[in-house]
Amino acid sequence: MKMAFLAGTLGLLLPVMGLAGEYDLTVDRVEIDTGDFVKEGIGYNGKSPGPVMRFKEGEEVSINVTNNLDEMTSIHWHGLILPFNQDGVPGISFPGIKPGETFTYKFPITQSGTYWFHSHSGFQEPDGAYGAIVIEPDGREPFRYDRDYVVQLTDKHPHSGDRIMRNLKMTADYYNREQQTVGEFFSDVSENGLMTTVKDRMAWGDMRMMKADVEDLQGFTGLINGKGPDQNWTGIFEPGERIRLRFINSSAMTYFDVRIPGLEMTVVQADGNNVQPVNVDEFRIGVAETFDVIVRPREAQAFTIFAESMGRSGYARGTLAPEAGMVAEVPELREAARLTMADMGAMEGMDHGSMEGMEGMDHSNMAGMDHSNMGQGSMMSAGGASDPFYAAGSGLVPTAANGGKFLSYADLKAQRPLYDEREPTREIELKLTGNMERYTWSINGVKYEDADPIRLKYGERVRFKFVNTTMMTHPLHLHGMWSILDVGAGQMNPVKHTVSVQPGTTVYMETEVDAPGQWAFHCHLSYHAAAGMFRKIIVEGGPETTQAAADEASIDKEGGDV
Amino acid sequence: MSRWISLVATAVFGLSVIPAVASAQERIQDTTARKMSLKVWGAQFEEFEYRYSDDDEELGVWSGDFFYGTDELKVRWLTKGEYAIEEQAYEKLENQLVVQTPVSDFFDAKAGLRFDTPDGPDRTYAVLGIAGLAPQWFEIDANLYVSKDGDTSTELDAEYELLLTNHWILVAALDAKVAFSEDREIGVGKGLVSTETGLRLSYDLIDRSFSPYIGVVHERKYADTADFVRAEGGNVEDWFAVIGARLSF
Numbered sequence: 001m002k003m004a005f006l007a008g009t010l011g012l013l014l015p016v017m018g019l020a021g022e023y024d025l026t027v028d029r030v031e032i033d034t035g036d037f038v039k040e041g042i043g044y045n046g047k048s049p050g051p052v053m054r055f056k057e058g059e060e061v062s063i064n065v066t067n068n069l070d071e072m073t074s075i076h077w078h079g080l081i082l083p084f085n086q087d088g089v090p091g092i093s094f095p096g097i098k099p100g101e102t103f104t105y106k107f108p109i110t111q112s113g114t115y116w117f118h119s120h121s122g123f124q125e126p127d128g129a130y131g132a133i134v135i136e137p138d139g140r141e142p143f144r145y146d147r148d149y150v151v152q153l154t155d156k157h158p159h160s161g162d163r164i165m166r167n168l169k170m171t172a173d174y175y176n177r178e179q180q181t182v183g184e185f186f187s188d189v190s191e192n193g194l195m196t197t198v199k200d201r202m203a204w205g206d207m208r209m210m211k212a213d214v215e216d217l218q219g220f221t222g223l224i225n226g227k228g229p230d231q232n233w234t235g236i237f238e239p240g241e242r243i244r245l246r247f248i249n250s251s252a253m254t255y256f257d258v259r260i261p262g263l264e265m266t267v268v269q270a271d272g273n274n275v276q277p278v279n280v281d282e283f284r285i286g287v288a289e290t291f292d293v294i295v296r297p298r299e300a301q302a303f304t305i306f307a308e309s310m311g312r313s314g315y316a317r318g319t320l321a322p323e324a325g326m327v328a329e330v331p332e333l334r335e336a337a338r339l340t341m342a343d344m345g346a347m348e349g350m351d352h353g354s355m356e357g358m359e360g361m362d363h364s365n366m367a368g369m370d371h372s373n374m375g376q377g378s379m380m381s382a383g384g385a386s387d388p389f390y391a392a393g394s395g396l397v398p399t400a401a402n403g404g405k406f407l408s409y410a411d412l413k414a415q416r417p418l419y420d421e422r423e424p425t426r427e428i429e430l431k432l433t434g435n436m437e438r439y440t441w442s443i444n445g446v447k448y449e450d451a452d453p454i455r456l457k458y459g460e461r462v463r464f465k466f467v468n469t470t471m472m473t474h475p476l477h478l479h480g481m482w483s484i485l486d487v488g489a490g491q492m493n494p495v496k497h498t499v500s501v502q503p504g505t506t507v508y509m510e511t512e513v514d515a516p517g518q519w520a521f522h523c524h525l526s527y528h529a530a531a532g533m534f535r536k537i538i539v540e541g542g543p544e545t546t547q548a549a550a551d552e553a554s555i556d557k558e559g560g561d562v
Numbered sequence: 563m564s565r566w567i568s569l570v571a572t573a574v575f576g577l578s579v580i581p582a583v584a585s586a587q588e589r590i591q592d593t594t595a596r597k598m599s600l601k602v603w604g605a606q607f608e609e610f611e612y613r614y615s616d617d618d619e620e621l622g623v624w625s626g627d628f629f630y631g632t633d634e635l636k637v638r639w640l641t642k643g644e645y646a647i648e649e650q651a652y653e654k655l656e657n658q659l660v661v662q663t664p665v666s667d668f669f670d671a672k673a674g675l676r677f678d679t680p681d682g683p684d685r686t687y688a689v690l691g692i693a694g695l696a697p698q699w700f701e702i703d704a705n706l707y708v709s710k711d712g713d714t715s716t717e718l719d720a721e722y723e724l725l726l727t728n729h730w731i732l733v734a735a736l737d738a739k740v741a742f743s744e745d746r747e748i749g750v751g752k753g754l755v756s757t758e759t760g761l762r763l764s765y766d767l768i769d770r771s772f773s774p775y776i777g778v779v780h781e782r783k784y785a786d787t788a789d790f791v792r793a794e795g796g797n798v799e800d801w802f803a804v805i806g807a808r809l810s811f
Contacts, residue, residue, distance in 0.1 A: 090596075091594035166603070181725045202698065205699055208695055438633060449597055
């Protein structure tokens with residue numbers, strides 16, 4: 001409500017203030033060099049990642065986007081609150097930008113913080129079409145820093161997006177090279193005994209599911225601001241300075257566990273909204289999320305920014321150093337993550353045979369859990385390995401490499417709530433569904449191509465219940481309206497644009513339906529969204545009612561002509 | 563039932579997708595590729611190999627397929643052949659054209675035609691089959707064939723991949739044929755006809771596109787079929803050393 005008021009006020013003031021900016025972006029074929037391989041991709045203004053777009057809160061921006069590709073394109077301003085027809089989703093916000101065409105986006109900047117932008121057409125985003133957005137706030141920020149850097153992560157793969165999708169559809173485990181082997185069988189036997197290991201393998205085999213199914217897409221090179229581990233993106237600092245690092249995960253598929261050995265990080269912002277500061281040693285950043293952290297290196301030495309993929313198949317690396325060329329040690333990748341039966345917890349619709357399998361599994365599962373707990377050793381006793389946003393006993397619960405504090409969603413509390421707390425007007429349950437073997441992904445068992453839009457009413461406060469029945473983690477992104485993540489903090493629940501739902505868990509978020517029009521809602525893993533884990537959301541009513549009525553009339557008329 | 567009706571309907575309309583009419587509230591209709599069924603193609607050769615038998619017979623052998631379609635409906639062309647290098651003759655040449663649709667989480671049903679055109683008499687069969695992943699990771703392909711003359715037979719293919727490492731893979735494959743009626747002209751007797759058992763050790767050299775392998779294959783004929791082979795002076799049992807590559811595009 002405050003937002004709307006603020007936007008309204010600014011809208012009135014802006015013409016008077018004349019705070020307006022014009023920006024140009026070209027969408028180009030570019031060459032991407034990761035240090036491991038060179039390939040053609042898509043970028044902005046001749047580069048991938050594109051430029052950092054710097055806006056000021058209250059500004060009225062016009063962004064001229066020229067499509068130099070020979071195919072349609074689009075830009076979605078991820079996390080920005082704007083009129084729906086400026087949101088950049090072809091088929092939902094607008095028709096898209098044709099080859100050779102220049103489309104001018106115009107919208108007021110009503111917020112501040114770290115965001116990003118990317119193409120919402122085909123697989124252009126995994127192919128390189130992404131960039132960062134930094135919005136300077138109108139007022140004073142509740143934390144101090146001397147300099148800031150964007151740290152934009154991605155998982156650059158040698159294959160094109162189309163090829164990856166096709167390979168996954170053909171063979172779902174095409175890119176999975178962390179599968180359980182004969183060697184792992186024998187090492188499990190020596191640790192847990194033959195019978196336990198055999199039972200465990202039989203239980204998973206009965207479900208036809210893989211413990212190793214943590215990352216669909218391996219074989220990528222992790223990039224920081226477009227630089228591979230060997231190219232070593234470096235941010236310069238002077239000892240004693242506070243550095244604000246704006247982490248953005250622009251990956252197609254990869255969650256990263258981020259740490260800077262030797263430095264404590266203070267998380268001050270999540271998805272563009274300030275949070276009450278939390279000191280952590282490591283945090284997991286879901287696909288499409290952003291986290292701003294402040295670090296204060298006091299010594300004149302180099303520090304490695306190490307972002308290890310959740311499944312431990314790859315990493316991105318950069319450096320903070322007083323001088324260019326200085327480097328610090330690069331840690332080894334930790335052991336590959338393994339799912340446990342707990343991650344299968346919410347599986348529904350399984351036949352009787354499978355249920356028997358599940359029962360049979362409980363034993364082996366317990367053994368497996370004990371084993372993984374043992375593996376993590378002292379960290380467990382430090383109490384860092386339970387997280388209410390993971391299934392109890394999940395194999396995915398992260399622990400800090402140094403045994404210290406790992407950020408949980410439960411630690412996130414809004415610095416200043418955007419909305420007044422009120423009872424939701426209704427609840428909508430959405431089951432995240434899929435079939436890993438067929439590589440089909442859907443919501444409530446229905447793919448986007450077969451789905452009707454979800455209809456919300458302007459002025460509602462909707463409570464979304466996300467039930468993850470799959471074995472994968474899904475970062476859910478609602479366009480146009482904020483996702484108030486229920487961490488049990490009431491009024492202080494953090495306000496996000498992307499919410500990760502771990503396997504075997506149920507997550508709630510609330511949305512103040514304050515943006516008329518139609519919006520996209522989807523899993524932000526590129527190949528899950530493309531496979532059908534995607535919905536159109538229509539907000540009925542609202543201030544634009546007259547405009548909507550006009551649109552309706554024209555659509556009806558078109559319909560009549562046919 | 564409705565699945566089959568929609569299947570037929572989809573087939574009739576040539577895989578075209580009829581977009582749902584947008585409701586009045588929708589500002590624009592999504593007609594992008596995202597709103598349409600994703601069409602995928604793929605080509606795979608499980609076997610593409612040279613075989614050398616224990617009595618010096620040399621064969622070029624392949625077993626592959628090409629598919630195109632959506633999650634709901636695929637068209638698949640399966641091809642299998644055995645070419646005797648010295649005789650310059652196709653001992654076996656089998657092509658199937660089937661449509662395929664999911665019937666459970668892990669299995670597809672298939673229906674189509676099979677054309678056998680080796681050197682020797684030709685045969686055409688109607689095919690009904692299921693293919694998918696059985697518990698404990700067995701890849702299963704089971705088919706029922708009915709020839710134009712009404713001869714029926716069935717074939718079961720089972721395959722298991724053992725991951726020695728994530729790149730060294732040992733593949734065990736079993737193929738068994740059973741005939742419910744005799745087809746003397748092509749040397750098929752009633753009952754268990756033949757088995758082919760293979761063990762291949764492969765290495766994924768380029769992704770999963772090119773995986774060279776070496777292995778052994780054992781072929782055996784049974785019952786009446788074995789008698790027919792003996793009568794013609796052929797081998798009832800053969801061992802082969804094989805070298806080849808698994809291919810996928």
